[in-house]
Amino acid sequence: MQKAKRRGRPPIDAETEQVAVRLPKAWIEAMRPHLSQNIRERLYRSLFEQQLSEQRDPHLVRLGGQIEELARRVRRATRAEWHADRISHQIFMETLRLLFESEPTPTAEISNVKSDPKQAAELIFNSYLEEVREYEQGKNLRSKLEGGNG
Secondary structure, eight states: OOOOOOOOSOOOOOOOOOOOOOOOHHHHHGGGGHHHHHHHHHHHHHHHHHHHHHOHHHHHHHHHHHHHHHHHHHHHHHSSSSTHHHHHHHHHHHHHHHHHHHSOOOOOOOOOOOOOHHHHHHHHHHHHHHHHHHHHTOOOOHHHHHHHHH
């Protein structure tokens, strides 16, 4: 006799517990297509946000704030978001170039990198793009949320 195939979601590797939470209907409808995944991802980010902020490089935090401020100024000047309009995008990219060029270049040589900086940058960036693609396909964060190694 063949065992009947179980219905429902596949089991999660990590030990879990079901909880009931009352949420506004609008929130549920907005997240409906992937409700459980959305809730787990948002909880994960909330739980680990403080831990991540304690590990943040203050120079990167400052730079991130500068980039956000430049984006606001471009939006005010052009009346368009940098990611929605070709001219606004070009202006924003130019402001970023100016921002990065204004950053002082350190004189110390601490790293042990022997390769050409442009080649190293391409390797790092390509690795980053691959992780972004995996995340967008729902692999990385979901794996971490479910107790895997990600």
